[in-house]
Amino acid sequence: MSEKKIGKNASKAASAAPRATSGRKTPPTKSADGVVLLTGGNPQIAKGYGDAPIQQYIAAMPGWKSDLGKRLDRLIVEAVPGVEKAVKWNSPFYGMEKDVWFLGFHCMTKYVKVAFFRGAQFSPMPPGTSKQPDVRYLDIYEADELDEAQFLDWVKQASELPGENM
Template sequence: MIKKKVSAKKKAPTKSVAKKSIKAGKPPKKKEPILLSGGNPQIAKGYGDAPVQEYIAALPGWKRDIGRKLDDLIVRTVPYVYKAVKWNSPLYGIEGDGWFLGIHVFNKYVKVAFFRGSHLKPIPPGESKQKEVRYLDIKETDTIDEAQLSSWIKQASDLPGEKI
């Protein structure tokens, strides 16, 4: 049997191969988050400040400003707060003790959920089907009562959190 000698001559890379090798040195571009119903950004589950900031940065228009204000107020009120994004919503809690507050975006408002809100004084205005949960809905034209909200945040952080 006679074997043919294979040529070791290399071909020039095609344009697509050349482009891929140029891009290989750069980090991949991050995709813009998909906005779900109500403008709620689809953010991967993650723990810490980074995913929460990614969530806030992806909020559309006026909702981004409210998200920043809420995050800033929560951090000022509870400097040791633990953050995460789960189920496309930022959660705030005390590490090892559970979550006391969550944020979710809808078409016409930003909903702040106090998981043990029925224990807060005064009780936040929004009722829930869940016995202890209370809500505060913030619309675009609403003025945030920072003193009252800060009081609720502080009270909520002192209660046992939800293990969700």
């Protein structure tokens, strides 16, 4: 009998003990073109200035988000010809001068979050609030209809306000 108890107790102890691992992590998720996707499917793109890193980021956005990224980029350029572009902190940024940005966007698990860094000064304001009083967000889900006229208006308003130094 005592042998059975030892066996049961040993089994319970073994299942409660932390499992040894080989030190390997789960391989990162990658986009179709091999770019590592971070939490929420956000592409990991090296910091860079100009259109090329933006286009690399957009191409690596997963699924429907890539088409949305192309659309957002097209609308931003339409609203502000000659806009400055960069990828920093794995997100595209747009501004009127280098390192002074008026908006950025980021892939989340189920939506794309557009951040207007002075959005609280817009009329009307974008719907999403932030812990930062001046920042407003526009969260775009797959099934959402983007109001292009309103988005263009917000981009134009954003470009006319002082940007954020980042």
